[in-house]
Amino acid sequence: MEHTISGVGVIDKAIGVLAAVEHEPLALTALVERTGFSRATSHRLASALEFHGLLRRDAEGRFTLGTRLVSLGEAAERAWPIAEAAGPALADLRDATGESAQLYVRDGGRRICVASLESPHGLRTIVAAGAVLPLDQGSGGRALTGDVGPDGYVVSVGEREAGVASVSAPIHSGTTVVAAVSVSGPIERLTRDPGPTFGPSVVIAASDIADAAGLKG
Amino acid sequence: MEHTISGVGVIDKAIGVLAAVEHEPLALTALVERTGFSRATSHRLASALEFHGLLRRDAEGRFTLGTRLVSLGEAAERAWPIAEAAGPALADLRDATGESAQLYVRDGGRRICVASLESPHGLRTIVAAGAVLPLDQGSGGRALTGDVGPDGYVVSVGEREAGVASVSAPIHSGTTVVAAVSVSGPIERLTRDPGPTFGPSVVIAASDIADAAGLKG
DNA sequence: ATCGTGTGTTCCACAGTTCAGAACATATGT
């Protein structure tokens, strides 16, 4: 009987080591305790991950997540096909509205910005591709959870960030929400009631993105 | 003779698979070609990585980097000790200047924002922690490369982003630049000559951060 | 519809790697 959960026991253990140090750096002894692996095994696996840059040692010699994960994480975000497919429609939305436009996908209990175009205005809201945001704040999060008004879009004003308004629409594959497209900007420009002005644009953008990504509606 | 480079051959191979798909999604056959592993091995390793979320399948069944890497990458960025140590000084800088403040470290040929506090102004520049930016654009990048004026700070106006000005100072450990602290905001508020107003503040912040992080000056 | 080829998936005997207790090295506190 194999003792693996994924089919490759060493990968299971290596991920266990990464997960152990995800929230705080750990000295070897703490790593042994947290993972349940023997001291020699913990040391060998952690050293191998360090060799590849997935772990590093902090100033006190504790193991912590390494810089290679930053670049892999960034590459992972670029690899969403919907982000690529959304490019033209996102550019149209940004140009038509003059405001920053973003595309979000859901990742467990959070949302990730997988594509982001900034408004040409000197002052604008900026969400970097790769940013991780909550689902329960902001129109993009509520669009992802399906909490959408009868007109097909969601509005938030000063909800996730003071001074910022946003309007979002969900993107469906069949009946499943797979992404959300948003415009956002300063309340001063979008007003406290941005729905009528921007709602139709984000709904159209959502439809265009679904088409471009080949999603069934 | 072992055929490993890190001490754990399976980890070497698993990283090889991740590296193979870093830049573009690969079908199994392409993965076999790119890695040189046998078909069965490639499939087994990729499936195990997929199980743990480090890979996923795109709509065409190709292997591509998975969402777990996004969250690990984000956690990796939070794990810089200087980011933690910089918290109070960064807050002081933001409060004293009223502008967004960021801390950058160098990662190869790029810079990573490892801590970020936003201005209370309704309109402000925002750099998400985790954002990856170039070294050759913006005052933060030039501070990291040591390209600093005689007053100890760097200024950029409309260089990395139109409408944005920033001022940065390097943070040294001994004679080595290990980080850079920046303030940034709209040119309209920072003016086209933000150095005299903000330069001394970032230089003080850099010194405070170096002290807080226990760096030798 | 049939056939050949290509691609993805699974099996399983065995070759080779990983494991972990022991030993060693170093650090720390008393």
Added chain:
DNA sequence: ACATATGTTCTGAACTGTGGAACACACGAT
């Protein structure tokens, strides 16, 4: 000086990962 804790390395045995083969499925040509 000593005891203890922590980090690192060694190495024989046990176990896992390997990869050729087989199978399943998709696709293009005829």
